[in-house]
Amino acid sequence: MTVHRMDHVGIVVEDLAAAVAFFVELGLEPEGEATVGGRWADDLLGLDGVRADIAFFRTPDGHSRVELSTFRSPTTTLAPPNAPVNIPGIPRLTFVVDDVEDVLDRLRAHGAELVGTVARFEDICRYAYVRGPEGVLIGLVEELR
Known part of the structure; x- marks a missing residue:
């Protein structure tokens, strides 16, 4: 089986409105926003009680997409990354x-x-x-x- 294409990159943020404004200013085109949750989301993410607000964007050439999400639940106690460019795994x-x-x-x-x-x-x-x-x-x- 081969990969057909990369669908999107997902980024979890705390302030969805600020992130949306940032990516719009960057020049990405909004595709839509929604609130997701329920059993399928719990099963997919391996979490219980998932409730998240998401926003999708497309690059102007139409080939790449970015998903921004903020979780209402469950909450986490870990802080977002703020590491240098060369740290392994940084988005x-x-x-x-x-x-x-x-x-x-x-x-x-x-x-x-x-x-x-x-x-x-x-x-x-x-x-x-x-x-x-x-x-x-x-x-x-x-x-x-």
Whole structure:
């Protein structure tokens, strides 16, 4: 059996509204929001009493999707990640953008913080990481060719 395609990346956040605003500003297109729960969700996640609010987004090219979710129940006592870029298992999404500085300026208004600097890789691209909602790292690539 082969993989047909990647369906989506899921990110759990505490403040869904702030995360939605961040990803809209980044340029993703909202697909819809819903509240999910019930036996199927409990079975799928291996948790009891699941109740979550979710929002789906699609990249402008239509090939990738992001799911944001916040859990009303059950609650957890673990804090969200806020680790450096090289920590194993950290969620990191990378998007190709028209202008890194323009996107950085817009995302800063939504609490984004630049990690390191905007780096140029030869004449191929300019690349930057920003930390967004709940510590999620977002890579921004401006292609120069």
